[in-house]
Amino acid sequence: MTSLAEVATPPTARRxxxxxxxxxxxxxxxxxxxxIGSSVEEICEAAGFTRGAFYSNFADKDALVLAMIEQGVAEEYAAAEQAVASLKVEGARLPAGDAVAQVLDQLNHGGRSDRTSLLAQRELLLYAARVPSLREPYQAFADACRAQVDALITDALRFAELEFTVPxxxxxxxxxxxxxxMQQNALxxxxxxxxxxxxxxxxLTRPRVEVCFPRAAEEL
Incomplete structure (x- = not known):
C-alpha cells in the first residue's frame, strides 16, 4: 500500500x-x-525498459491508457490556451472568425497531429468505450476538458468582438x-x-451586438 508520504512526494525527473x-x-x-492487441511487453520493448519499469509507473495497461488520454487532451488544451493568450498580447482585432479559427487550429495541431498519433487517439477512445471500468473516469475527464475548451472558445469570441448566431x-x-x-478525415x-x-x-458567428436599453423617463 502506498503511504501518504509517497503520494505527497513529487516524481523525480528520471521518473x-x-x-x-x-x-x-x-x-x-x-x-x-x-x-487490445498490444501487450505490456511490446510497449516495454519499444521503450527500451523492463516490465519492472512499467509497473513502477503504471498499475496496468488501463492506467497507461488513462494517462495517455489525459496527457493528449492537456497538450491540445495548453496549445489552444496559448493561442488565446497570444491574441490578447498582440492586441489586434482579427477578421471575423479568425480568432476562433486559431484556437481550434491549435486544438488540431497543438497536440500531435501525425497519422500515428491520430490512430493512437482513436484506439484509446475505442478502448475506453469498450472497458466498463474506464467509461466513467474517461467521461468525467472528457466533460471537464470540454468545459475548459468551451470557455477558451468563448473567450476568443469575446476578444474578437464576435458572438454565435445560434445558442x-x-x-x-x-x-x-x-x-x-476533420481529424477522422486526416486518417x-x-x-x-x-x-x-x-x-x-x-x-456560426457575427459581430457582437451591444444591446442598448432606453433610459427611464425620469432620467431624461
Missing amino acids: VRTRQRLMAAAVAVFAERGV DDVALDLLMAAHDH FTDRLDPAAMQALIMT
Whole structure:
C-alpha cells in the first residue's frame, strides 16, 4: 500500500522521463496493433525498459491508457490556451472568425497531429468505450476538458468582438463535431484541411451586438 508520504512526494525527473518514454512507445504500438492487441511487453520493448519499469509507473495497461488520454487532451488544451493568450498580447482585432479559427487550429495541431498519433487517439477512445471500468473516469475527464475548451472558445469570441448566431451550446457542439470529423478525415488523406472548419465558423458567428436599453423617463 502506498503511504501518504509517497503520494505527497513529487516524481523525480528520471521518473517523469521514464513515463514519457513509455507513453511515447505506447503511441506507436497502439497505432499499429490497437490497445487490445498490444501487450505490456511490446510497449516495454519499444521503450527500451523492463516490465519492472512499467509497473513502477503504471498499475496496468488501463492506467497507461488513462494517462495517455489525459496527457493528449492537456497538450491540445495548453496549445489552444496559448493561442488565446497570444491574441490578447498582440492586441489586434482579427477578421471575423479568425480568432476562433486559431484556437481550434491549435486544438488540431497543438497536440500531435501525425497519422500515428491520430490512430493512437482513436484506439484509446475505442478502448475506453469498450472497458466498463474506464467509461466513467474517461467521461468525467472528457466533460471537464470540454468545459475548459468551451470557455477558451468563448473567450476568443469575446476578444474578437464576435458572438454565435445560434445558442452557444449548439454552436460549440457543431465546432467540436467538425474538429473531430476533420481529424477522422486526416486518417485517410494524411492531411488536416481547415477550410471546412473556417467556413463553419464564418457561418456560426457575427459581430457582437451591444444591446442598448432606453433610459427611464425620469432620467431624461
